[in-house]
Amino acid sequence: MNKGSSSYFVAADGIECGPGHDVSIGSLGKNGDTAAVEFIDVRNVRFTNTMNGARIKTWEGGQGYARSISFFNIEFDNVDHTVLIDQFYRDRSVQVRAAVAISNVTYSNLRVRGTSSRATAVAFDCSGGGCTDIHVNSMVITGPGGRRTVARCRNAPVAVSGQVYPEIPCRC
Template identity: 70%
Template sequence: MGIRTATLLLAGLAWCGVLVAAAGVFNVKDYGARGDGTTDDTKAFMDAWTAACGARGWSATLLVPAAKSFLVGPTRFSGPCASSRIIVQVMGTITAPPARPWSEKNYWLMFYQVHGLTVTGGSTGLLDGRGGTWWGDKCKRHADCISKAPTALVVMNCADVELSQFSSKNSPQMHIAVSQSSKVHLTQLTITAPWNSPNTDGVHIDRSQDVRVTRSTIGTGDDCISIGPGSQFVTVDGIVCGPGHGVSAGSLGRKGATESVEYIDVKNVQFINTANGARIKTWQGGKGYARSISFTDINFTNVDHPVVINQFYVDRRDVPNMVVVHVFINCWTICIRVEQLVLPSFPNYKYFHTEGVL
Protein backbone atom coordinates (compact mmCIF):
# COMPACT_ATOMS: atom_id res chain seq x y z
CA MET A 1 0.00 0.00 0.00
CA GLY A 2 2.83 2.36 0.83
CA ILE A 3 4.59 1.62 -2.49
CA ARG A 4 1.34 2.12 -4.45
CA THR A 5 0.69 5.45 -2.69
CA ALA A 6 4.22 6.63 -3.40
CA THR A 7 3.87 5.64 -7.07
CA LEU A 8 0.59 7.52 -7.41
CA LEU A 9 2.12 10.54 -5.67
CA LEU A 10 5.09 10.60 -8.06
CA ALA A 11 2.78 10.21 -11.06
CA GLY A 12 0.66 13.07 -9.79
CA LEU A 13 3.71 15.28 -9.35
CA ALA A 14 4.92 14.44 -12.87
CA TRP A 15 1.46 15.28 -14.29
CA CYS A 16 1.48 18.59 -12.42
CA GLY A 17 4.94 19.30 -13.80
CA VAL A 18 3.63 18.88 -17.35
CA LEU A 19 0.84 21.35 -16.61
CA VAL A 20 3.32 23.85 -15.20
CA ALA A 21 5.52 23.57 -18.30
CA ALA A 22 2.52 24.02 -20.61
CA ALA A 23 1.41 27.07 -18.63
CA GLY A 24 4.72 28.67 -19.59
CA VAL A 25 3.73 28.94 -23.27
CA PHE A 26 1.75 32.04 -24.25
CA ASN A 27 0.36 31.74 -27.77
CA VAL A 28 -0.55 35.11 -29.30
CA LYS A 29 -3.66 33.51 -30.84
CA ASP A 30 -4.96 32.80 -27.35
CA TYR A 31 -4.89 36.56 -26.76
CA GLY A 32 -6.91 37.43 -29.83
CA ALA A 33 -4.36 37.53 -32.67
CA ARG A 34 -5.94 36.63 -36.01
CA GLY A 35 -2.85 36.07 -38.11
CA ASP A 36 -4.62 36.89 -41.37
CA GLY A 37 -2.15 39.56 -42.47
CA THR A 38 -4.72 42.39 -42.42
CA THR A 39 -6.15 42.52 -38.88
CA ASP A 40 -4.09 44.61 -36.45
CA ASP A 41 -2.70 42.10 -33.94
CA THR A 42 -0.64 44.60 -31.94
CA LYS A 43 -2.78 44.44 -28.79
CA ALA A 44 -2.79 40.65 -28.78
CA PHE A 45 1.01 40.61 -28.95
CA MET A 46 1.27 43.11 -26.10
CA ASP A 47 -1.19 41.14 -23.95
CA ALA A 48 0.69 37.90 -24.60
CA TRP A 49 3.98 39.61 -23.73
CA THR A 50 2.58 41.02 -20.49
CA ALA A 51 1.46 37.55 -19.45
CA ALA A 52 4.70 35.85 -20.47
CA CYS A 53 6.91 38.50 -18.89
CA GLY A 54 4.98 38.28 -15.64
CA ALA A 55 5.07 34.48 -15.43
CA ARG A 56 7.33 33.14 -12.70
CA GLY A 57 9.67 30.22 -13.18
CA TRP A 58 12.85 29.38 -15.05
CA SER A 59 11.45 30.38 -18.45
CA ALA A 60 8.35 31.54 -20.27
CA THR A 61 7.64 31.37 -24.01
CA LEU A 62 5.71 33.78 -26.20
CA LEU A 63 4.68 31.77 -29.26
CA VAL A 64 4.01 33.22 -32.72
CA PRO A 65 2.61 30.15 -34.51
CA ALA A 66 3.64 28.96 -37.96
CA ALA A 67 1.71 29.35 -41.21
CA LYS A 68 0.23 32.69 -40.14
CA SER A 69 1.02 36.33 -40.94
CA PHE A 70 0.53 38.75 -38.05
CA LEU A 71 0.19 42.47 -38.72
CA VAL A 72 1.86 44.28 -35.81
CA GLY A 73 2.46 48.01 -35.39
CA PRO A 74 5.29 49.70 -33.47
CA THR A 75 5.60 47.80 -30.19
CA ARG A 76 7.95 47.93 -27.21
CA PHE A 77 8.32 44.73 -25.20
CA SER A 78 9.61 45.97 -21.86
CA GLY A 79 11.21 44.17 -18.96
CA PRO A 80 12.44 43.25 -16.53
CA CYS A 81 10.53 39.98 -16.54
CA ALA A 82 9.72 37.65 -13.66
CA SER A 83 11.29 34.52 -15.18
CA SER A 84 15.00 33.95 -15.56
CA ARG A 85 14.60 33.69 -19.32
CA ILE A 86 11.88 34.69 -21.74
CA ILE A 87 11.73 33.02 -25.15
CA VAL A 88 10.02 34.59 -28.15
CA GLN A 89 9.44 31.78 -30.63
CA VAL A 90 8.60 33.26 -34.03
CA MET A 91 7.47 30.36 -36.19
CA GLY A 92 5.24 32.42 -38.49
CA THR A 93 5.55 35.85 -40.12
CA ILE A 94 5.31 39.21 -38.37
CA THR A 95 4.46 41.97 -40.85
CA ALA A 96 4.88 45.71 -40.37
CA PRO A 97 2.19 48.21 -41.40
CA PRO A 98 2.90 50.36 -44.46
CA ALA A 99 4.57 53.75 -44.04
CA ARG A 100 1.56 56.06 -44.22
CA PRO A 101 -0.30 54.98 -41.02
CA TRP A 102 2.94 54.70 -39.03
CA SER A 103 3.34 56.51 -35.72
CA GLU A 104 6.27 58.80 -34.92
CA LYS A 105 8.25 55.96 -33.33
CA ASN A 106 11.60 55.27 -34.97
CA TYR A 107 11.44 51.53 -34.29
CA TRP A 108 9.08 48.72 -35.21
CA LEU A 109 9.76 46.02 -32.59
CA MET A 110 11.84 46.82 -29.52
CA PHE A 111 12.98 44.73 -26.57
CA TYR A 112 13.82 47.06 -23.70
CA GLN A 113 15.49 46.25 -20.36
CA VAL A 114 15.08 42.50 -20.73
CA HIS A 115 17.72 40.34 -19.06
CA GLY A 116 17.70 36.77 -20.33
CA LEU A 117 16.04 36.87 -23.78
CA THR A 118 15.92 34.44 -26.68
CA VAL A 119 14.26 35.32 -29.98
CA THR A 120 14.28 32.32 -32.30
CA GLY A 121 12.48 31.31 -35.45
CA GLY A 122 13.33 27.67 -35.88
CA SER A 123 14.27 28.57 -39.49
CA THR A 124 10.65 29.44 -40.44
CA GLY A 125 10.22 32.76 -38.62
CA LEU A 126 10.19 35.95 -40.68
CA LEU A 127 10.09 39.67 -39.91
CA ASP A 128 8.76 41.53 -42.96
CA GLY A 129 9.43 45.26 -42.56
CA ARG A 130 7.70 46.30 -45.82
CA GLY A 131 10.42 48.87 -46.34
CA GLY A 132 9.49 49.55 -49.94
CA THR A 133 6.81 51.95 -48.73
CA TRP A 134 9.51 53.99 -46.97
CA TRP A 135 12.56 54.02 -49.21
CA GLY A 136 11.31 56.70 -51.62
CA ASP A 137 10.67 59.12 -48.73
CA LYS A 138 14.12 59.07 -47.13
CA CYS A 139 14.82 62.31 -45.29
CA LYS A 140 18.26 62.71 -46.82
CA ARG A 141 16.62 62.69 -50.27
CA HIS A 142 13.38 64.57 -49.65
CA ALA A 143 12.76 67.69 -47.55
CA ASP A 144 9.13 66.64 -47.01
CA CYS A 145 9.93 63.14 -45.77
CA ILE A 146 7.41 61.41 -43.49
CA SER A 147 9.70 60.99 -40.49
CA LYS A 148 12.85 59.10 -39.67
CA ALA A 149 12.37 55.60 -41.04
CA PRO A 150 12.11 52.98 -38.28
CA THR A 151 14.55 50.22 -37.46
CA ALA A 152 12.87 46.81 -37.65
CA LEU A 153 14.17 45.13 -34.48
CA VAL A 154 15.87 46.97 -31.61
CA VAL A 155 17.54 45.41 -28.57
CA MET A 156 18.13 48.22 -26.07
CA ASN A 157 19.45 48.13 -22.50
CA CYS A 158 19.32 44.34 -22.51
CA ALA A 159 21.73 41.63 -21.36
CA ASP A 160 22.19 37.92 -22.01
CA VAL A 161 20.37 37.90 -25.37
CA GLU A 162 20.31 35.41 -28.24
CA LEU A 163 18.74 36.12 -31.63
CA SER A 164 18.79 33.03 -33.82
CA GLN A 165 17.32 31.15 -36.77
CA PHE A 166 14.94 33.69 -38.25
CA SER A 167 14.85 35.91 -41.31
CA SER A 168 14.40 39.65 -41.63
CA LYS A 169 13.61 41.27 -44.95
CA ASN A 170 12.99 44.75 -46.33
CA SER A 171 13.37 46.80 -43.18
CA PRO A 172 12.44 50.49 -43.56
CA GLN A 173 15.90 51.33 -42.20
CA MET A 174 18.28 49.09 -40.19
CA HIS A 175 17.14 45.50 -39.79
CA ILE A 176 18.56 44.80 -36.32
CA ALA A 177 20.07 47.32 -33.90
CA VAL A 178 21.82 46.37 -30.65
CA SER A 179 22.18 49.42 -28.42
CA GLN A 180 23.50 49.89 -24.88
CA SER A 181 23.44 46.13 -24.33
CA SER A 182 25.84 43.37 -23.33
CA LYS A 183 26.32 39.64 -23.88
CA VAL A 184 24.35 39.49 -27.12
CA HIS A 185 24.70 36.65 -29.65
CA LEU A 186 23.16 36.87 -33.12
CA THR A 187 23.48 33.62 -35.06
CA GLN A 188 22.04 31.75 -38.04
CA LEU A 189 20.16 34.78 -39.33
CA THR A 190 19.17 35.60 -42.91
CA ILE A 191 18.82 39.32 -43.60
CA THR A 192 17.86 40.63 -47.04
CA ALA A 193 16.92 43.86 -48.80
CA PRO A 194 17.51 45.15 -52.36
CA TRP A 195 21.00 46.42 -53.14
CA ASN A 196 19.68 49.95 -53.69
CA SER A 197 17.52 50.19 -50.54
CA PRO A 198 18.81 53.12 -48.42
CA ASN A 199 20.25 52.68 -44.91
CA THR A 200 19.10 49.07 -44.59
CA ASP A 201 22.08 47.88 -42.52
CA GLY A 202 21.82 44.22 -41.59
CA VAL A 203 23.08 44.51 -38.01
CA HIS A 204 24.06 47.77 -36.29
CA ILE A 205 25.83 47.75 -32.93
CA ASP A 206 26.42 50.81 -30.77
CA ARG A 207 27.45 51.46 -27.17
CA SER A 208 27.43 47.73 -26.51
CA GLN A 209 29.91 45.17 -25.21
CA ASP A 210 30.49 41.47 -25.76
CA VAL A 211 28.44 41.12 -28.95
CA ARG A 212 28.87 38.21 -31.38
CA VAL A 213 27.43 37.94 -34.89
CA THR A 214 28.01 34.47 -36.33
CA ARG A 215 26.98 32.01 -39.06
CA SER A 216 24.64 34.39 -40.89
CA THR A 217 23.88 35.54 -44.43
CA ILE A 218 23.33 39.26 -44.95
CA GLY A 219 22.62 41.11 -48.19
CA THR A 220 21.22 44.67 -48.08
CA GLY A 221 21.58 48.17 -49.50
CA ASP A 222 23.99 49.35 -46.80
CA ASP A 223 26.48 47.84 -44.34
CA CYS A 224 26.04 44.15 -43.70
CA ILE A 225 27.29 44.87 -40.20
CA SER A 226 28.13 48.30 -38.77
CA ILE A 227 29.91 48.68 -35.46
CA GLY A 228 29.15 52.11 -34.08
CA PRO A 229 30.47 54.39 -31.34
CA GLY A 230 31.08 53.06 -27.85
CA SER A 231 31.26 49.41 -28.92
CA GLN A 232 33.85 47.05 -27.42
CA PHE A 233 34.64 43.35 -27.69
CA VAL A 234 32.64 42.64 -30.83
CA THR A 235 33.17 39.41 -32.79
CA VAL A 236 31.98 38.86 -36.36
CA ASP A 237 32.57 35.27 -37.50
CA GLY A 238 31.31 33.15 -40.38
CA ILE A 239 29.32 35.75 -42.33
CA VAL A 240 28.38 35.81 -46.01
CA CYS A 241 27.96 39.48 -46.93
CA GLY A 242 26.53 40.71 -50.22
CA PRO A 243 25.17 42.78 -51.73
CA GLY A 244 25.93 45.71 -49.46
CA HIS A 245 28.65 48.01 -48.18
CA GLY A 246 30.68 45.49 -46.19
CA VAL A 247 31.55 45.32 -42.50
CA SER A 248 32.25 48.77 -41.06
CA ALA A 249 33.76 50.12 -37.88
CA GLY A 250 32.08 53.51 -37.54
CA SER A 251 31.04 55.93 -38.55
CA LEU A 252 32.68 57.90 -35.73
CA GLY A 253 32.82 61.56 -34.78
CA ARG A 254 29.62 62.88 -36.30
CA LYS A 255 28.93 66.56 -35.45
CA GLY A 256 32.33 66.87 -33.82
CA ALA A 257 31.71 64.19 -31.19
CA THR A 258 34.48 62.29 -29.40
CA GLU A 259 33.81 58.61 -30.08
CA SER A 260 35.62 55.29 -30.24
CA VAL A 261 35.42 51.61 -31.09
CA GLU A 262 37.90 49.00 -29.91
CA TYR A 263 38.59 45.28 -29.62
CA ILE A 264 36.80 44.32 -32.82
CA ASP A 265 37.51 40.87 -34.33
CA VAL A 266 36.18 40.17 -37.83
CA LYS A 267 37.03 36.76 -39.29
CA ASN A 268 35.87 34.10 -41.75
CA VAL A 269 33.80 36.52 -43.82
CA GLN A 270 32.94 36.18 -47.51
CA PHE A 271 32.25 39.46 -49.31
CA ILE A 272 30.39 38.82 -52.58
CA ASN A 273 29.30 41.59 -54.99
CA THR A 274 29.72 44.35 -52.40
CA ALA A 275 30.80 47.97 -52.75
CA ASN A 276 33.24 47.62 -49.84
CA GLY A 277 34.72 44.89 -47.71
CA ALA A 278 36.54 45.76 -44.48
CA ARG A 279 35.88 49.42 -43.75
CA ILE A 280 36.66 52.05 -41.13
CA LYS A 281 34.88 55.40 -41.48
CA THR A 282 35.08 58.62 -39.48
CA TRP A 283 33.37 62.00 -39.88
CA GLN A 284 34.79 65.43 -40.52
CA GLY A 285 35.63 67.35 -37.35
CA GLY A 286 35.25 64.44 -34.93
CA LYS A 287 37.69 63.11 -32.34
CA GLY A 288 38.42 59.75 -30.78
CA TYR A 289 39.95 56.48 -31.91
CA ALA A 290 39.44 53.12 -33.59
CA ARG A 291 41.89 50.59 -32.19
CA SER A 292 42.57 46.89 -31.67
CA ILE A 293 40.63 45.96 -34.81
CA SER A 294 41.46 42.84 -36.81
CA PHE A 295 40.16 41.40 -40.08
CA THR A 296 41.35 37.82 -40.68
CA ASP A 297 40.51 35.01 -43.13
CA ILE A 298 38.54 37.29 -45.42
CA ASN A 299 37.50 36.33 -48.97
CA PHE A 300 36.53 38.92 -51.60
CA THR A 301 34.62 38.16 -54.80
CA ASN A 302 33.74 41.03 -57.14
CA VAL A 303 34.24 43.73 -54.50
CA ASP A 304 34.91 47.33 -55.58
CA HIS A 305 36.94 48.41 -52.53
CA PRO A 306 38.06 45.41 -50.44
CA VAL A 307 39.76 47.47 -47.71
CA VAL A 308 38.69 51.07 -47.03
CA ILE A 309 39.87 53.51 -44.36
CA ASN A 310 37.96 56.76 -44.82
CA GLN A 311 38.71 59.60 -42.40
CA PHE A 312 36.45 62.24 -43.91
CA TYR A 313 33.26 60.27 -44.31
CA VAL A 314 29.94 61.88 -45.28
CA ASP A 315 26.69 60.12 -46.14
CA ARG A 316 25.42 62.67 -48.64
CA ARG A 317 26.86 63.28 -52.08
CA ASP A 318 26.09 67.01 -52.00
CA VAL A 319 28.34 67.64 -48.95
CA PRO A 320 31.98 68.25 -49.93
CA ASN A 321 34.77 66.25 -48.31
CA MET A 322 36.98 69.14 -47.23
CA VAL A 323 38.19 68.67 -43.66
CA VAL A 324 40.28 65.73 -42.48
CA VAL A 325 38.80 64.52 -39.21
CA HIS A 326 40.79 63.99 -36.05
CA VAL A 327 39.59 60.48 -35.37
CA PHE A 328 42.82 58.52 -35.46
CA ILE A 329 44.10 54.98 -35.50
CA ASN A 330 46.10 54.52 -32.33
CA CYS A 331 47.46 51.58 -30.34
CA TRP A 332 50.70 50.32 -28.89
CA THR A 333 51.69 48.02 -31.75
CA ILE A 334 49.76 47.21 -34.92
CA CYS A 335 46.30 48.68 -34.56
CA ILE A 336 44.54 47.72 -37.79
CA ARG A 337 45.59 44.23 -38.76
CA VAL A 338 44.56 42.83 -42.13
CA GLU A 339 45.92 39.41 -43.00
CA GLN A 340 45.23 36.22 -44.91
CA LEU A 341 43.20 38.05 -47.54
CA VAL A 342 42.06 36.22 -50.66
CA LEU A 343 41.93 38.83 -53.44
CA PRO A 344 40.78 37.50 -56.84
CA SER A 345 42.51 39.06 -59.83
CA PHE A 346 40.16 41.82 -60.95
CA PRO A 347 41.92 44.66 -62.82
CA ASN A 348 39.61 47.35 -61.43
CA TYR A 349 40.23 46.50 -57.78
CA LYS A 350 41.36 49.26 -55.46
CA TYR A 351 42.92 46.92 -52.93
CA PHE A 352 43.57 49.38 -50.11
CA HIS A 353 41.54 52.56 -50.43
CA THR A 354 42.39 55.29 -47.91
CA GLU A 355 41.07 58.81 -47.59
CA GLY A 356 42.40 61.38 -45.13
CA VAL A 357 44.25 58.90 -42.94
CA LEU A 358 46.37 60.66 -40.32
Protein backbone atom coordinates (compact mmCIF):
# COMPACT_ATOMS: atom_id res chain seq x y z
CA MET A 1 0.00 0.00 0.00
CA ASN A 2 1.25 3.47 -0.89
CA LYS A 3 1.73 6.08 1.76
CA GLY A 4 -1.10 8.52 1.92
CA SER A 5 -2.59 11.60 3.42
CA SER A 6 -5.46 11.75 5.86
CA SER A 7 -7.50 14.66 7.16
CA TYR A 8 -10.73 14.40 9.13
CA PHE A 9 -13.05 16.94 10.75
CA VAL A 10 -11.32 20.08 9.45
CA ALA A 11 -13.07 23.44 9.69
CA ALA A 12 -11.92 26.66 8.01
CA ASP A 13 -14.11 29.57 9.10
CA GLY A 14 -13.91 33.34 8.63
CA ILE A 15 -10.94 33.54 6.26
CA GLU A 16 -10.03 36.51 4.04
CA CYS A 17 -7.96 35.05 1.21
CA GLY A 18 -5.95 37.05 -1.33
CA PRO A 19 -4.29 38.19 -3.28
CA GLY A 20 -2.76 34.79 -3.89
CA HIS A 21 -3.77 31.22 -4.52
CA ASP A 22 -6.87 29.65 -2.88
CA VAL A 23 -8.29 27.25 -0.33
CA SER A 24 -7.60 23.87 -1.93
CA ILE A 25 -8.50 20.42 -0.78
CA GLY A 26 -5.60 18.64 -2.43
CA SER A 27 -3.26 17.71 -3.92
CA LEU A 28 -4.62 14.25 -3.22
CA GLY A 29 -3.20 11.02 -4.60
CA LYS A 30 0.13 12.25 -5.98
CA ASN A 31 2.44 9.38 -7.02
CA GLY A 32 -0.42 6.89 -6.60
CA ASP A 33 -0.77 7.68 -2.89
CA THR A 34 -3.93 6.84 -0.99
CA ALA A 35 -5.98 9.74 0.35
CA ALA A 36 -8.54 9.62 3.15
CA VAL A 37 -10.15 13.04 3.51
CA GLU A 38 -13.51 13.43 5.18
CA PHE A 39 -15.76 15.96 6.96
CA ILE A 40 -14.20 19.18 5.66
CA ASP A 41 -16.16 22.38 6.29
CA VAL A 42 -15.10 25.64 4.60
CA ARG A 43 -17.36 28.56 5.50
CA ASN A 44 -17.54 32.35 5.68
CA VAL A 45 -14.61 32.85 3.32
CA ARG A 46 -13.94 35.82 1.05
CA PHE A 47 -11.59 35.34 -1.90
CA THR A 48 -10.21 38.55 -3.42
CA ASN A 49 -7.87 38.58 -6.44
CA THR A 50 -6.99 34.89 -6.11
CA MET A 51 -6.04 32.31 -8.72
CA ASN A 52 -8.64 29.81 -7.47
CA GLY A 53 -11.45 29.78 -4.94
CA ALA A 54 -13.31 26.70 -3.68
CA ARG A 55 -11.15 23.94 -5.16
CA ILE A 56 -10.75 20.16 -4.88
CA LYS A 57 -7.74 18.74 -6.71
CA THR A 58 -6.72 15.09 -7.13
CA TRP A 59 -3.87 13.55 -9.10
CA GLU A 60 -4.53 10.95 -11.75
CA GLY A 61 -3.48 7.53 -10.49
CA GLY A 62 -4.34 8.37 -6.89
CA GLN A 63 -6.42 6.13 -4.66
CA GLY A 64 -8.81 6.55 -1.75
CA TYR A 65 -11.48 9.17 -1.19
CA ALA A 66 -12.39 12.77 -0.40
CA ARG A 67 -15.95 13.00 0.90
CA SER A 68 -18.39 14.98 3.02
CA ILE A 69 -16.97 18.36 1.99
CA SER A 70 -18.93 21.60 2.23
CA PHE A 71 -18.30 25.14 1.02
CA PHE A 72 -20.81 27.52 2.66
CA ASN A 73 -21.18 31.29 2.62
CA ILE A 74 -18.38 31.98 0.15
CA GLU A 75 -17.75 35.34 -1.56
CA PHE A 76 -15.61 35.84 -4.66
CA ASP A 77 -14.16 39.09 -5.97
CA ASN A 78 -12.07 38.88 -9.16
CA VAL A 79 -11.18 35.20 -8.85
CA ASP A 80 -9.81 33.32 -11.89
CA HIS A 81 -11.40 29.91 -11.17
CA THR A 82 -14.13 30.32 -8.55
CA VAL A 83 -15.47 26.76 -8.16
CA LEU A 84 -13.34 23.86 -9.34
CA ILE A 85 -13.14 20.09 -9.01
CA ASP A 86 -10.16 18.72 -10.93
CA GLN A 87 -9.59 14.95 -11.00
CA PHE A 88 -7.18 15.21 -13.93
CA TYR A 89 -4.23 16.91 -12.27
CA ARG A 90 -1.20 14.97 -13.41
CA ASP A 91 2.45 14.65 -14.13
CA ARG A 92 2.68 14.73 -17.93
CA SER A 93 4.48 11.35 -17.93
CA VAL A 94 1.56 9.56 -16.26
CA GLN A 95 -1.22 8.27 -18.52
CA VAL A 96 -3.62 6.88 -15.89
CA ARG A 97 -7.27 7.90 -15.64
CA ALA A 98 -8.12 6.61 -12.13
CA ALA A 99 -8.30 9.22 -9.39
CA VAL A 100 -9.22 9.71 -5.75
CA ALA A 101 -13.03 9.31 -5.50
CA ILE A 102 -14.90 12.52 -4.63
CA SER A 103 -18.37 12.33 -3.09
CA ASN A 104 -20.92 14.22 -1.02
CA VAL A 105 -19.70 17.73 -1.86
CA THR A 106 -21.99 20.69 -1.17
CA TYR A 107 -21.65 24.27 -2.40
CA SER A 108 -24.20 26.48 -0.66
CA ASN A 109 -24.76 30.23 -0.55
CA LEU A 110 -21.98 31.24 -2.89
CA ARG A 111 -22.92 34.86 -2.80
CA VAL A 112 -24.57 37.06 -5.33
CA ARG A 113 -21.64 39.48 -5.10
CA GLY A 114 -19.42 36.75 -6.52
CA THR A 115 -17.32 37.72 -9.51
CA SER A 116 -15.18 35.55 -11.71
CA SER A 117 -12.40 37.14 -13.76
CA ARG A 118 -12.92 34.47 -16.44
CA ALA A 119 -15.99 33.38 -18.39
CA THR A 120 -15.86 29.83 -16.96
CA ALA A 121 -16.80 30.36 -13.32
CA VAL A 122 -17.54 26.72 -12.43
CA ALA A 123 -15.69 23.62 -13.66
CA PHE A 124 -16.41 20.09 -12.51
CA ASP A 125 -13.86 17.85 -14.28
CA CYS A 126 -14.29 14.28 -13.07
CA SER A 127 -13.09 10.91 -14.28
CA GLY A 128 -15.81 8.41 -15.23
CA GLY A 129 -17.71 7.67 -12.01
CA GLY A 130 -15.11 9.53 -9.93
CA CYS A 131 -17.50 12.18 -8.59
CA THR A 132 -20.86 11.47 -6.98
CA ASP A 133 -23.37 13.36 -4.85
CA ILE A 134 -22.37 16.90 -5.79
CA HIS A 135 -24.90 19.52 -4.65
CA VAL A 136 -25.11 23.20 -5.57
CA ASN A 137 -27.58 25.35 -3.62
CA SER A 138 -27.95 29.12 -4.02
CA MET A 139 -24.98 30.23 -6.09
CA VAL A 140 -24.66 33.32 -8.25
CA ILE A 141 -21.29 34.08 -9.83
CA THR A 142 -21.06 36.72 -12.53
CA GLY A 143 -18.17 38.37 -14.32
CA PRO A 144 -16.96 41.92 -13.70
CA GLY A 145 -19.75 44.42 -14.26
CA GLY A 146 -22.32 41.61 -14.18
CA ARG A 147 -20.98 39.94 -17.32
CA ARG A 148 -22.15 36.45 -18.24
CA THR A 149 -20.33 33.39 -16.89
CA VAL A 150 -20.64 29.69 -17.73
CA ALA A 151 -20.21 26.34 -16.02
CA ARG A 152 -18.74 23.21 -17.58
CA CYS A 153 -18.89 19.61 -16.48
CA ARG A 154 -17.31 16.31 -17.36
CA ASN A 155 -18.68 13.14 -15.70
CA ALA A 156 -20.16 15.08 -12.79
CA PRO A 157 -23.87 14.64 -12.05
CA VAL A 158 -24.88 17.67 -9.98
CA ALA A 159 -28.07 18.22 -7.96
CA VAL A 160 -29.15 21.88 -8.09
CA SER A 161 -31.53 23.82 -5.85
CA GLY A 162 -32.32 27.46 -5.24
CA GLN A 163 -31.12 30.24 -7.52
CA VAL A 164 -28.03 28.97 -9.38
CA TYR A 165 -26.05 30.97 -11.93
CA PRO A 166 -24.28 30.13 -14.12
CA GLU A 167 -26.55 27.26 -15.09
CA ILE A 168 -24.97 23.87 -14.32
CA PRO A 169 -25.19 21.78 -17.51
CA CYS A 170 -24.73 18.36 -15.85
CA ARG A 171 -27.74 18.14 -13.56
CA CYS A 172 -28.85 14.78 -12.29
